[in-house]
Amino acid sequence: EPEVTQTPSHQVTQMGQEVILRCVPISNHLYFYWYRQILGQKVEFLVSFYNNEISEKSEIFDDQFSVERPDGSNFTLKIRSTKLEDSAMYFCASKGGGATDTQYFGPGTRLTVL
Amino acid sequence: GNSVTQMEGPVTLSEEAFLTINCTYTATGYPSLFWYVQYPGEGLQLLLKATKADDKGSNKGFEATYRKETTSFHLEKGSVQVSDSAVYFCALRFAGGTSYGKLTFGQGTILTVHP
Numbered sequence: 502e503p504e505v506t507q508t509p510s511h512q513v514t515q516m517g518q519e520v521i522l523r524c525v526p527i528s529n530h531l532y533f534y535w536y537r538q539i540l541g542q543k544v545e546f547l548v549s550f551y552n553n554e555i556s557e558k559s560e561i562f563d564d565q566f567s568v569e570r571p572d573g574s575n576f577t578l579k580i581r582s583t584k585l586e587d588s589a590m591y592f593c594a595s596k597g598g599g600a601t602d603t604q605y606f607g608p609g610t611r612l613t614v615l
Numbered sequence: 616g617n618s619v620t621q622m623e624g625p626v627t628l629s630e631e632a633f634l635t636i637n638c639t640y641t642a643t644g645y646p647s648l649f650w651y652v653q654y655p656g657e658g659l660q661l662l663l664k665a666t667k668a669d670d671k672g673s674n675k676g677f678e679a680t681y682r683k684e685t686t687s688f689h690l691e692k693g694s695v696q697v698s699d700s701a702v703y704f705c706a707l708r709f710a711g712g713t714s715y716g717k718l719t720f721g722q723g724t725i726l727t728v729h730p
Contacts, residue, residue: 505658532716544659544704544720556715592658596716601647601666604708604718606658 503527505607507593513613514583522578522610524593532596533576534604535568537561537589544592550576583614617642621705621721628695628728636690636724638679638705646707648672648681648688649718653702662690662703695728702726 506525514520526533535547548558550568567579576595580587593607622637640648647666651659663672668683677692688705705721 507658534717536718536720543722544706544718546717546719549715549717551715557717594659594718600716602716603661603664604716606651606660608656608658 505593505595505605507607507610509610510608511611511613513615516585516614517582520580520583520612522591522593522612524576524578524607525574526576526593526595527605528574529597530595530605531598533570534594534596535578536592536594538592539589547578583612585614588612588614617646617707617719619705619707619719619721621724624723625725625727628726630697630728630730631694634690634692634695634699634726636703636705636726638688638690638721640686640688640705640707642686642707644709645683646709648679649706649708650677650679650688650690651704651706653704653723655701659704695726697728697730700726700728
């Protein structure tokens with residue numbers, strides 16, 4: 502069964518450093534998402550991406566964040582200058598083109614900012 | 616805004632016990648409702664869904680009914696197994712319009728089932 506994959510599974514970085522989290526969505530999907538979950542809190546929507554552009558973003562997704570689909574298979578989330586409060590589990594998800602299609606999630610990347 | 620509230624956890628049960636995890640939502644309009652499950656070390660997996668009022672979603676012995684009048688989507692299972700130990704997330708989504716299908720999640724409920 503096709504699945505969403507994410508790398509790395511765990512990323513440790515120093516405050517102020519840039520990180521790139523990588524995701525490979527399911528190949529024929531058209532919508533792509535990033536969510537995050539700070540330990541002990543809700544899973545929160547960050548951004549959705551469709552037709553090679555951001556379609557919606559939350560207030561969390563400020564200028565420090567960016568997304569890209571550089572080669573038609575990978576979908577990346579970049580955090581330009583990490584803060585301690587960016588420590589969280591980051592989930593990538595993808596969905597087919599139908600309005601009611603299921604979102605499939607990757608296993609997540611745990612980001613720890615020291 | 617839209618929001619989802621789940622019962623406080625964690626929930627600890629013995630095998631074969633009855634499970635209920637409460638979920639209520641606040642939304643403008645009529646969203647689709649979902650239960651996702653996260654097993655240790657894995658991503659979120661769709662467990663079941665319902666797209667309109669009075670629909671019942673079911674999968675792997677779990678059920679939930681979309682109740683518009685109480686804005687609820689409680690998860691139930693008649694007899695839990697150790698393998699059901701996981702984190703359960705209730706979520707809502709609007710299809711179409713400007714939402715682009717983003718999910719709004721509850722805080723998750725940790726379920727532990729003992730033999």
